Structures are given as C-alpha cells and as structure tokens.
Amino acid sequence: MSEHKQELEKRLWAIANELRGNMGADEFRDYILGFIFFKFLSEKMEKFALAELDGEIEKYSDIEKDPELLEELREEAVESLGYFIEPKYLFHNLAERAKNKELIIEDLSKALKLVEESALGHESEHEFAGLFEDVDLTSTKLGRTVEQKNRLISEVIKHLDEINFGFDDTEMDVLGDAYEYLIGEFAAGAGKKAGEFYTPQQVSKILSKIVTLGKERIKSAYDPTCGSGSLLLRVAKESNVSHIYGQELNTTTYNLARMNMILHGVKFADFDIEQGDTLEEDRHVGRTFEAVVANPPFSANWSADQTFLSDERFSAYGKLAPKTKA
Known part of the structure; x- marks a missing residue:
C-alpha cells in the first residue's frame, strides 16, 4: 500500500469522525461520501476542460467569458465524462466561499442537482440520475437553522478541499480504494446493517x-x-x-x-x-x-408468491424459499 493511499484513508476517516458530531455514522456516511464524490467529479471536470482547451484558456474560470466555447465544452464533457460542471459550481470554488464564511448551502445543493441534470437526454442519464438524492442539505440532522446547516457543511467542504486526491499518482485506484476503505469502516460501525x-x-x-x-x-x-x-x-x-x-x-x-x-x-x-x-x-x-x-441477503423478506413456481429461476425446485428467508 502506498504512503499516499494510507494517508488519504486516514485523513478522510478522521474528517468523518471529527465532523459528524451527534449524527450516526450511517447517517453521516451519505454526506461525506457524497461530497468526496462531488470533489472527485469537480477535479476531473477541471482537468478535462484544461486538456480539451489547451492554449485557449489559462484557467477554467476564463471560459465563462465565452458562452459559445462553454457550450461546446459542455457537449464534449457529457459525451466523454457523462456529466458537466460549470466553473462557479466546482467543489474548490464553493470551498473558497465557505472559507470566507459565505452561505454556500443553496448553491451546493444546486451544484449537485446540476450534475445530475447535465446528463439528461444523454447516454449517461441512467448512471447519473438521482445520484445525490441522499445528500439532503435541508435535513434537520445537519442543524435546526439554515445557518447551522451551512456551518457544518462548510466545515466538511473546507476540510476535504485541503486534501490532495492525487490524480497524477501512478496508482490510478488510490482514491477509489480510499473510498472503498471508508465504505468498509462505515460498514463496520453499522453492525448488522453492514451486509446491506x-x-x-x-x-x-x-x-x-x-x-x-x-x-x-x-x-x-x-x-x-x-x-x-x-x-x-x-x-x-x-x-x-x-x-x-x-x-x-x-x-x-x-x-x-x-x-x-x-x-x-x-x-x-x-x-x-x-x-x-x-x-x-x-x-x-x-x-x-x-x-x-x-x-445474498439470506434473511431478507419477499412475497414467496406461488406464481413464482412457474419462474424458470425457481421452477426446477418445485418449492419456494420462505417469506422471511428469501
């Protein structure tokens, strides 16, 4: 295991534990994993844009001055990456606003929704539809008021922004494996629910x-x-x-x-x-x-409807699994 990978896993898990407060591990999981994924998509988008427009722009934000070029890039990004993110909605830019104590929660929620919507009508629509629906930024779990919610989310965003995901690392799966590590840690903390x-x-x-x-x-x-x-x-x-x-x-x-x-x-x-x-x-x-x-979830419930006896998956056995032991 590379040192970068070990360090990445430790830092991400430390952030998850430090910032979830009184929220259950399985509840906070959806937020931390969702934000890590959004940061990944943002960095991948920016890298793609600079490579595609090599020589035409110095910074990705410069493209906002050229609406026609922005639309061309949008089409190329959705076709290649499956999604598109405008410069102002990139993770890093929202994190910079969070550092300035701005209210970012509404724009962050919009940014996540725009990622999903950018794939509508394209080949990647099925893979991106509703992807962030569990990152509910209106939930009272984050705080009673908008300000409380914004404060907690801003802390998470700022901490994650300081982490280098290492896109240029020779081990291409470093971030993916770190993500997998987090999923495993959350599973361990969830006890019986882990198998789900x-x-x-x-x-x-x-x-x-x-x-x-x-x-x-x-x-x-x-x-x-x-x-x-x-x-x-x-x-x-x-x-x-x-x-x-x-x-x-x-x-x-x-x-x-x-x-x-x-x-x-x-x-x-x-x-x-x-x-x-x-x-x-x-x-x-x-x-x-x-x-x-x-x-398989051996103890899962199911209907055990008798019509399944004619289903080719079960018909050879002449009997169905019990309703409480699917």
Whole structure:
C-alpha cells in the first residue's frame, strides 16, 4: 500500500469522525461520501476542460467569458465524462466561499442537482440520475437553522478541499480504494446493517479469484445483490471485465454503487447498475453473464408468491424459499 493511499484513508476517516458530531455514522456516511464524490467529479471536470482547451484558456474560470466555447465544452464533457460542471459550481470554488464564511448551502445543493441534470437526454442519464438524492442539505440532522446547516457543511467542504486526491499518482485506484476503505469502516460501525451494502474484502477476494481463475478477460460480470459494488469491483481487479452488471434493492446503496463504479474509473458506458428487488423484479431478465458473484441477503423478506413456481429461476425446485428467508 502506498504512503499516499494510507494517508488519504486516514485523513478522510478522521474528517468523518471529527465532523459528524451527534449524527450516526450511517447517517453521516451519505454526506461525506457524497461530497468526496462531488470533489472527485469537480477535479476531473477541471482537468478535462484544461486538456480539451489547451492554449485557449489559462484557467477554467476564463471560459465563462465565452458562452459559445462553454457550450461546446459542455457537449464534449457529457459525451466523454457523462456529466458537466460549470466553473462557479466546482467543489474548490464553493470551498473558497465557505472559507470566507459565505452561505454556500443553496448553491451546493444546486451544484449537485446540476450534475445530475447535465446528463439528461444523454447516454449517461441512467448512471447519473438521482445520484445525490441522499445528500439532503435541508435535513434537520445537519442543524435546526439554515445557518447551522451551512456551518457544518462548510466545515466538511473546507476540510476535504485541503486534501490532495492525487490524480497524477501512478496508482490510478488510490482514491477509489480510499473510498472503498471508508465504505468498509462505515460498514463496520453499522453492525448488522453492514451486509446491506458491503461485502468484507476477504470474502470478495476469495469469490473473485474463484470466478476469474485462469481468465485474463471476462466479457460480463453480474451481482444480483450488489450492495455498494465492492464485490464486482474486486472481480474487475482480478480480471479485465468488459461490462459490469448489478442490481440493488436499497436506493441509498444503489446510489453508492454507481458512485463507487465511477470513482474506480469504470466508464458510464461500461456498467449497468439497476435498482430494485432482484427476486421480485429481475431487471436483467433474459440476459446471461460470464461471471456471477453474490453475497445474498439470506434473511431478507419477499412475497414467496406461488406464481413464482412457474419462474424458470425457481421452477426446477418445485418449492419456494420462505417469506422471511428469501
């Protein structure tokens, strides 16, 4: 493990513990992970803009003087990255305003919404739709008044802004792995709830090695109960996976899985994570996969409707799982 990666993991976890106050770890998780992801998207956007407009602008903010050029960049960014962020809504610029004790919470909320909206009507729409819906900046968990909410959020933003995510690090997965580390730490703190969104790395590693044994490339990998996507990403580490598929029931965890994919450098066109109950409504019905992995929620509830006896997934057994042991 690189020193930068270790330091990044320690600092991010320290921020999470220092600033969550009386909020439960699983409640604060959605905010800290959401902001880390937004900072990542912002830095990636700025880097992309400067590379695309090499020589035409010195700073990304200069593009605001040329609306036509801004629109051209918007189209190129959405096609390549899957989203677009204007200079004034970049994470760093909002953090600078937070340092000046400005009220940023409304613009931050708008910035997150604009990321999602920028993908509307494009190939990446499904991957970015509702991605930040769990980062509720109006929640009373953050404080009773707008000022209290703004104060807490500003502290988180300022602390994260000081951290170098190391985009130029030779280990391309440094931030993705640090994100994965945080997910694991939050899972450990959540106790029994952990299984809803995270498979321990030791388990992921064994399962991944089994399904990729002797294979340098896998056309498709699928997890019908994918949680935050950690198991699928482990498969992708063990072998070159062309396309990743998954399904997750919990909406919050579904959003986390999509963020996790993008943070690990999986392009929006190369993964398809669906939201819903795989047993009740298989969103990938009829599709076959080269590798299938899962850490199923064995004690989950389901309808156990008798009509499922004619479903090809269960018909061979002549019996359905109990309602409380899906």
